[in-house]
Amino acid sequence: RKEVEQDPGPFNVPEGATVAFNCTYSNSASQSFFWYRQDCRKEPKLLMSVYSSGNEDGRFTAQLNRASQYISLLIRDSKLSDSATYLCVVTGWAGYALNFGKGTSLLVTP
Amino acid sequence: SQTIHQWPATLVQPVGSPLSLECTVEGTSNPNLYWYRQAAGRGLQLLFYSVGIGQISSEVPQNLSASRPQDRQFILSSKKLLLSDSGFYLCAIRITGANVLTFGAGSRLTVL
Numbered sequence: 001r002k003e004v005e006q007d008p009g010p011f012n013v014p015e016g017a018t019v020a021f022n023c024t025y026s027n028s029a030s031q032s033f034f035w036y037r038q039d040c041r042k043e044p045k046l047l048m049s050v051y052s053s054g055n056e057d058g059r060f061t062a063q064l065n066r067a068s069q070y071i072s073l074l075i076r077d078s079k080l081s082d083s084a085t086y087l088c089v090v091t092g093w094a095g096y097a098l099n100f101g102k103g104t105s106l107l108v109t110p
Numbered sequence: 111s112q113t114i115h116q117w118p119a120t121l122v123q124p125v126g127s128p129l130s131l132e133c134t135v136e137g138t139s140n141p142n143l144y145w146y147r148q149a150a151g152r153g154l155q156l157l158f159y160s161v162g163i164g165q166i167s168s169e170v171p172q173n174l175s176a177s178r179p180q181d182r183q184f185i186l187s188s189k190k191l192l193l194s195d196s197g198f199y200l201c202a203i204r205i206t207g208a209n210v211l212t213f214g215a216g217s218r219l220t221v222l
């Protein structure tokens with residue numbers, strides 16, 4: 001089982017839609033969780049951390065379910081500029097390295 | 111804030127040729143440094159990490175090596191490239207006490 005698995009995508013949604021991505025992780029000892037955004041042929045950039053109580057940043061909401069070992073990202077009122085690949089990231093076994101999912105591609109269309 | 115410089119940005123190399131990718135960091139001291147590779151259609155794979163000068167840990171067996179000759183310099187090398195070495199190589203830093211990784215702009219390698 002891969003350490004971090006994400007929805008395969010791609011997700012094609014119209015502007016203004018709400019879209020949700022899920023991610024599961026295998027290491028129950030993981031402590032830190034993140035969503036990164038990666039634009040085409042660019043480096044990944046931190047979108048938001050994910051906290052146990054859930055957290056929101058504008059149109060983006062992240063949630064963590066430790067019992068089921070999954071995290072989610074909800075994007076409301078999608079914009080064209082949200083088109084990107086979203087990477088789920090979880091701390092590894094020793095905590096020093098972060099494990100990345102393969103990413104879910106989102107395309108927001110006019 | 112920290113700045114990460116990677117070069118070259120793009121390179122095309124023949125199979126069997128050597129490789130040297132460099133990463134330098136500004137704006138912080140004693141960072142944890144990482145080399146990741148992103149191959150086409152695959153996720154980010156951790157190759158090496160370093161917690162200090164001369165301290166390198168390898169995550170996967172391969173024909174690549176890494177060195178950290180200075181606190182803010184991290185070098186990825188190969189003596190003989192393979193076709194499978196093609197990919198997007200990303201240097202990242204993690205500030206001590208934090209878990210967030212910040213990436214450089216990457217070096218895109220094509221091995222022909």
